[in-house]
Structures are given as C-alpha cells and as structure tokens.
Amino acid sequence: MTMPDRLDVTWIALIGLALATILLPPLMPRPLLGNAVLLALAVIKGRRIALDFMDLRAVPALWRGLVSAWIVILLLFAWLASAVAALI
Amino acid sequence: MSAADCEQQGTGWGILEDLPGDPMIWVLIFSELVAFGLFLGTFVVARAIHPAMFAAGQATLNSTLAGLNTLVLVTSGWAAARATKAARAREPRTTRRWLLIAMALGGFFIAIKLAEYAEEIGRGVGLETSPFFTLYFLLTGFHLLHVGLGIVILAVVCRRAEVSGVETGAAFWHMVDLVWIAMFPILYLVR
Numbered sequence: 242m243t244m245p246d247r248l249d250v251t252w253i254a255l256i257g258l259a260l261a262t263i264l265l266p267p268l269m270p271r272p273l274l275g276n277a278v279l280l281a282l283a284v285i286k287g288r289r290i291a292l293d294f295m296d297l298r299a300v301p302a303l304w305r306g307l308v309s310a311w312i313v314i315l316l317l318f319a320w321l322a323s324a325v326a327a328l329i
Numbered sequence: 330m331s332a333a334d335c336e337q338q339g340t341g342w343g344i345l346e347d348l349p350g351d352p353m354i355w356v357l358i359f360s361e362l363v364a365f366g367l368f369l370g371t372f373v374v375a376r377a378i379h380p381a382m383f384a385a386g387q388a389t390l391n392s393t394l395a396g397l398n399t400l401v402l403v404t405s406g407w408a409a410a411r412a413t414k415a416a417r418a419r420e421p422r423t424t425r426r427w428l429l430i431a432m433a434l435g436g437f438f439i440a441i442k443l444a445e446y447a448e449e450i451g452r453g454v455g456l457e458t459s460p461f462f463t464l465y466f467l468l469t470g471f472h473l474l475h476v477g478l479g480i481v482i483l484a485v486v487c488r489r490a491e492v493s494g495v496e497t498g499a500a501f502w503h504m505v506d507l508v509w510i511a512m513f514p515i516l517y518l519v520r
Contacts, residue, residue, distance in 0.1 A: 262399070319373045
C-alpha cells in the first residue's frame with residue numbers, strides 16, 4: 242500500500258472542509274459570524290485547489306497571488322455585503 | 330529577430346510559460362475568473378439591495394444536493410490532478426484511468442444539478458419567478474456549461490494522454506472546481 246501524497250492529503254482536507262461547510266450552518270444562528278466561517282472555509286478550499294490541484298505552488302508568486310486574490314476578494318466582498326445588509 | 334532567437338527565448342508567451350499546460354488555456358482561465366467574479370459580485374450586490382426576496386428564494390434551494398455536488402467536484406478535481414501526475418510519469422494507461430474517473434464524476438455532477446433543476450421547475454420556479462431565480466439559473470447554468478465543456482476537453486486530451494494536453498485540460502477543470510467552491514456558499518448558504 243502506498244503512502245498518501247500531497248494530492249491525497251489535499252483531497253481529504255477538501256472533503257473534510259466541504260462536510261464542515263454542509264453541516265455547520267444549522268449550528269450557527271448568528272448570520273454575521275456564520276457567514277464569516279463559511280466564507281473562510283471556502284477561501285481555504287480555494288487556496289488548496291489553486292496551490293495543489295492547479296499546481297501553482299511552484300510557479301512565480303504573481304500567478305499564485307492573482308488566483309488567491311480572486312477568491313479572497315470575491316468572498317470578502319460577499320461577507321461585507323451581507324454584513325452591510327444585516328446592519329442597515 | 331530570427332527564428333532561432335525566438336526558439337532560444339521560448340514560445341513567445343513570456344511569463345505565461347511558467348504555468349502548467351498550454352499558455353492559451355490560462356488566458357481563458359483568467360478571463361473566465363473575471364467573468365464569474367463579476368457575475369457573482371452582481372448577485373451579492375442584488376442580495377444586499379433585496380435581502381428579503383433573496384432569503385425567500387434561497388430558503389427553497391436544495392443545499393444538500395449542492396453540498397453533495399461539492400464533494401463530487403472536488404473528488405473529480407483530485408482525479409484530474411492524479412491524471413496530471415501520471416502523465417508526467419509517462420504512464421498513459423494510468424493517466425487515462427484517472428481522466429475517465431474525473432469525467433465520470435463530472436457527469437455525475439451534471440446529473441445531480443439537472444435533478445435539482447427538475448425539482449425546482451416541478452415546483453413552478455423559473456427564470457422569471459424573481460430576480461433571485463433569474464441570477465440563480467443564469468449563474469448555475471453558466472457554470473454547468475463549463476462543466477460540460479470541461480468534460481469534452483478532458484475527453485480530447487485523454488486520447489493521447491501526453492503531458493502538455495493533460496496539464497491543459499486539468500487546469501481548466503480545476504478552474505471549474507474553484508468557481509463552484511466560491512459559488513456554493515454565496516448562492517446557497519450565506520444569509
């Protein structure tokens with residue numbers, strides 16, 4: 242039996258994070274905190290996909306930065322918009 | 330500049346040559362990320378303007394099926410990444426096997442999404458039910474088209490199973506996966 246490599250570890254981590262994303266919402270009655278947790282989980286998943294599946298770990302930082310910025314800015318914007326709507 | 334000079338300096342794609350696969354696929358990937366980013370941003374702004382309407386629409390969605398689709402797509406992405414690793418090791422049979430798994434799981438994603446649509450349409454929900462459902466169907470439908478296109482690309486590169494082709498197809502497939510990872514919480518879970 243072969244030892245799991247980085248790809249296997251990333252897949253297991255993604256499955257765990259996806260299950261947490263599915264199971265957590267009913268346990269988090271406060272939307273602001275709940276949204277922050279769900280979107281943070283999505284950022285972690287996105288980073289793992291970009292670095293290990295898309296193979297951006299070994300390429301120049303510019304490319305890693307662009308893909309990471311896409312997921313961080315989009316999900317941060319989603320959280321800020323939901324926070325503003327909740328506070329108004 | 331002579332042809333020999335061009336050859337010495339690479340294929341002419343500059344810094345895009347550092348990325349795995351054909352540089353042209355990365356031009357497409359970055360264009361798609363911009364398009365999906367703007368589209369999802371529009372959804373986020375519309376929800377902030379009409380929170381009650383969007384909450385009512387979201388409450389009728391089947392987040393369990395969408396969650397299942399997340400598990401299916403990340404597993405498919407893992408299979409595509411394993412195919413890339415096998416292609417780099419010059420193992421065409423193993424490469425094809427992993428690509429077939431990735432494509433089969435992509436087909437399963439489409440089947441689950443169509444079942445979800447059938448359930449929604451069966452309840453009388455459609456594109457014109459509300460702005461929420463207009464954006465929901467357009468966003469998920471646009472993504473679903475990319476899943477279908479991704480399967481076609483993986484099928485094309487599966488035939489020869491050589492490194493550059495598999496890296497190119499897998500890069501597109503991971504982009505489709507990445508977009509879903511952002512889309513799932515924004516559409517189904519964020520309140």
